[in-house]
Amino acid sequence: MQEDRFPGHRFLPYLLILPSAAIIIIFLIVPFIQSVQESFFTTNPFGTKTIFVGLRNYMRLFASSDYHKSIVTTLIFSGFVIMIGLSMSLAIAHLLNQKIRGRGFYQIALIWTYALSPAVAGTIWALMFAPATGIVPYIVAKLFGGYVLNWMTNGKLALLVVSAAATWKMLGYNIVFFLAGLQNVPGELLEAARVDGATGWRTFWKITFPMLSPTTTFLLFVNMLYSFFQVFGLIDIMTRGGPGDATNILVYKLYRDGFIHMNSGSASAQSFIIFVVISIAAVIQLRVATRKAIYSR
Amino acid sequence: MKRVLAVALLAVLVLSSFAFAEKTQITWWHAMSGSRLDVVNAIVDQFNATHPDIELTAMFTGSYAETLTKFIASYKTGTAPNLVQVYEVGTQTMLGSGAIVPVYKVPGMVGETWDWAKYIIPIRNYYSKDGNLWSMPFNSSTAMLYYNKDLFAKAGLDPNKPPTTWKEVEEYGQKLRDSGVTNVLSFGWPGWILEQMFTSHNQLFANNDNGRSGLATEVLFNGDFGTMVVDTWTKLAKEGIFLYGGPEYSANTAFKSGQLAMLLQSTSSLAGIEKGSQFAVGTSFLPRFEGYPMGDSVIGGGSLWVRKGQSTKELKAVWEFLKYLGDTDVAIQWHKGTGYFPTVNSAVKALLDEGWFSKDQNFLTAFLQILSGRRDTAAVKGVRLGPFVEIREIERSAIEKAVSGVLTPKQALDEAAQKANQLLKDYAELNS
Numbered sequence A: 001m002q003e004d005r006f007p008g009h010r011f012l013p014y015l016l017i018l019p020s021a022a023i024i025i026i027f028l029i030v031p032f033i034q035s036v037q038e039s040f041f042t043t044n045p046f047g048t049k050t051i052f053v054g055l056r057n058y059m060r061l062f063a064s065s066d067y068h069k070s071i072v073t074t075l076i077f078s079g080f081v082i083m084i085g086l087s088m089s090l091a092i093a094h095l096l097n098q099k100i101r102g103r104g105f106y107q108i109a110l111i112w113t114y115a116l117s118p119a120v121a122g123t124i125w126a127l128m129f130a131p132a133t134g135i136v137p138y139i140v141a142k143l144f145g146g147y148v149l150n151w152m153t154n155g156k157l158a159l160l161v162v163s164a165a166a167t168w169k170m171l172g173y174n175i176v177f178f179l180a181g182l183q184n185v186p187g188e189l190l191e192a193a194r195v196d197g198a199t200g201w202r203t204f205w206k207i208t209f210p211m212l213s214p215t216t217t218f219l220l221f222v223n224m225l226y227s228f229f230q231v232f233g234l235i236d237i238m239t240r241g242g243p244g245d246a247t248n249i250l251v252y253k254l255y256r257d258g259f260i261h262m263n264s265g266s267a268s269a270q271s272f273i274i275f276v277v278i279s280i281a282a283v284i285q286l287r288v289a290t291r292k293a294i295y296s297r
Numbered sequence B: 001m002k003r004v005l006a007v008a009l010l011a012v013l014v015l016s017s018f019a020f021a022e023k024t025q026i027t028w029w030h031a032m033s034g035s036r037l038d039v040v041n042a043i044v045d046q047f048n049a050t051h052p053d054i055e056l057t058a059m060f061t062g063s064y065a066e067t068l069t070k071f072i073a074s075y076k077t078g079t080a081p082n083l084v085q086v087y088e089v090g091t092q093t094m095l096g097s098g099a100i101v102p103v104y105k106v107p108g109m110v111g112e113t114w115d116w117a118k119y120i121i122p123i124r125n126y127y128s129k130d131g132n133l134w135s136m137p138f139n140s141s142t143a144m145l146y147y148n149k150d151l152f153a154k155a156g157l158d159p160n161k162p163p164t165t166w167k168e169v170e171e172y173g174q175k176l177r178d179s180g181v182t183n184v185l186s187f188g189w190p191g192w193i194l195e196q197m198f199t200s201h202n203q204l205f206a207n208n209d210n211g212r213s214g215l216a217t218e219v220l221f222n223g224d225f226g227t228m229v230v231d232t233w234t235k236l237a238k239e240g241i242f243l244y245g246g247p248e249y250s251a252n253t254a255f256k257s258g259q260l261a262m263l264l265q266s267t268s269s270l271a272g273i274e275k276g277s278q279f280a281v282g283t284s285f286l287p288r289f290e291g292y293p294m295g296d297s298v299i300g301g302g303s304l305w306v307r308k309g310q311s312t313k314e315l316k317a318v319w320e321f322l323k324y325l326g327d328t329d330v331a332i333q334w335h336k337g338t339g340y341f342p343t344v345n346s347a348v349k350a351l352l353d354e355g356w357f358s359k360d361q362n363f364l365t366a367f368l369q370i371l372s373g374r375r376d377t378a379a380v381k382g383v384r385l386g387p388f389v390e391i392r393e394i395e396r397s398a399i400e401k402a403v404s405g406v407l408t409p410k411q412a413l414d415e416a417a418q419k420a421n422q423l424l425k426d427y428a429e430l431n432s
Helices: A012-038 A056-063 A065-096 A103-115 A118-128 A135-143 A155-183 A187-195 A200-211 A213-230 A232-238 A250-260 A264-292 B002-021 B035-050 B064-076 B088-095 B103-109 B121-126 B149-154 B166-178 B190-200 B207-211 B224-238 B252-256 B267-276 B312-325 B328-338 B345-353 B362-372 B388-403 B409-430
Strands: A041-043 A050-052 B024-030 B054-060 B083-087 B136-141 B143-148 B183-187 B260-266 B281-284 B300-307
Touching: A012 A041, A012 A264, A041 A264, A041 B409, A056 A264, A065 A103, A065 A155, A065 A213, A065 A250, A103 A155, A118 A155, A118 A232, A155 A213, A155 A232, A187 A200, A200 A213, A213 A232, A213 A250, A213 A264, A232 A250, A250 A264, A250 B064, B024 B064, B024 B312, B035 B054, B035 B312, B035 B328, B054 B312, B064 B083, B064 B088, B083 B088, B083 B312, B088 B300, B088 B388, B103 B300, B103 B312, B121 B136, B121 B362, B136 B267, B136 B312, B143 B149, B143 B190, B143 B267, B143 B362, B149 B166, B149 B281, B166 B183, B166 B224, B166 B260, B183 B252, B190 B224, B190 B260, B190 B388, B224 B388, B224 B409, B252 B260, B252 B267, B260 B267, B267 B281, B267 B328, B267 B362, B281 B362, B300 B312, B312 B328, B328 B345, B388 B409
Parallel strands: B024 B054, B024 B083, B183 B260
Antiparallel strands: A041 A050, B083 B300, B136 B300, B143 B260, B143 B281
8 A cells, every 4th residue: 555645635646746747738648649640631731621641641651762761861860979979978978087187177178068059059060061161171171182071062971970060969968977977986896896906997897887877878868869859950050951861860851841841741640650769769778778777786 | 106106107008008009010920031131120110110000010930931831830820920921932832821812902902903013024923823913022033143253264264255055154164174163163042943944945844834724733844854954964063064062052152252163043142142252253144055945034032922811901001011112212222132133113213223233234134134035935934833842852852863973864853753743643632
């Protein structure tokens, strides 16, 4: 039996969660159901005519080479942001955790990127790489005999630049969490390892890294959500999905189909597909990673 | 003390609301950013100052696409503005929306008559359906050739003889390359430039008279003419003459910095290009393909749509503003501030009289181009497609695939046509 925490007030707990529940229902659950429903219809922009099309929106997506390409682009992009981003952050956090002079300064200098809005971060990177006026193409041209670095026409380069910008933007956030995790690794364990003659490298992989696993699990999940959804602003500012469709990741394609091409049926179907994929990934990640993560000392 | 103040404030508020009750409040949503926004705001301020009984609020609502999306959402909830600016590719969406009053009906609804012939004919044609104007011309442009006279001179070419044909583009391109120019030619708005080639050679882009006598159900850009155009561009790309410069205005920077000898771009970039360039800027008509019939360049930009379901009072105020935009001085102010066409004939005359065009001939180029072409066929009026926004992106993507060598021009255009036709079919299914 559960302990009665509100004796004599049977309905008080429900009343207290009512505001949160209402917000979740109105702003998350109802729109979700609506968009699932819309994915079975096709509608003209002003909504004056709606036709039931069954699974056609889904079938067209699965048959569309553009959609396949967008999936691949998203996987490359997310893979880059998660893998490169997390390993770099961990390396930097490890360095920041050393007892060196000016540590506070370095910590702030490396963390502040998270405080930037995606629009600002996107503008900074877009200006740096602007083909005719940016500093990076200028340096490349000087170093490599006038080579024209143009990410407006080079899709692979554009994807790389956008991925790098997205990774950089998330670096600060990851570092903060890794740093906190590192500082929680008990000093006795590390000391014991050193006394036993373990190298720094071995200590890191055998003690620090496993001790960090709750943080890593959490960050994996957050970075996945980030690279799937929150990079929207960055893409919109930097490439708008181009050149061609080289940086047209799923969430950006959804936006274009829904809000620019006014095809709400297809956009709803896309959002439901992303929902399913993310849910599966989240379940797998939480199951596998939670089992492996060490939460208690 | 506080209470006295509050009462006084309330009294002022109540009184002022009485005073303002006389004014008709109308709103206008538009997508004009940057230096264009200042011109829009100046015009709106003058309008409000000269029309004390009207309070017009102009609101920048984001890009063209965002403005249209917002208009649609607000129309469904009954909070739509009285007047909205929509880009030319959104024309069919608005025509079929049932959410607007065709502008040609507005004067009659407010008890006036209006002579529509004062608006410049190619612009009027573009936004007309069955001979009547459905939206008010506002910001209209077309594409033309910009070239760097200094680079022409350096290559031993006559800076006052820009290429007339695509064959000459190629010949001049070789000479420019020989003189050390690495980037010869680029475009803005690639899909639109493809459409320009169709209209300027009197070729239909889609069936049913370019979608003007009925909804278009099939695009024609993958026929012989379209293939020949994209073939030519691909050949020029292989020869290192044509450098694909990305969508919209991304090629402008390279031209302004003197790295590009020729640019096909909207006339609305003229003011910006002249301001930002350190060299002599020349302009001319779009290059032609020899042996094809004469057509005309086509309109781009946007127009203003009147929302359905307004009170007569509001409609009167909206009509006052639309008339005001066609005022000679206002049209001149708009043209000089932005580079868009002045929409009325009287403004063209006034500009000519004051010597504006002889001071800077580049402002005349697009005019002469569009006014000297033919206008008796459906092909030159420009194509009207339901899902035009998406189809123009498909065109762009086909051009990208062809010039980068991923597909042959014919393959790229066939693939694009297949996608476009599917979209047209879906559109017809929902709008017939």
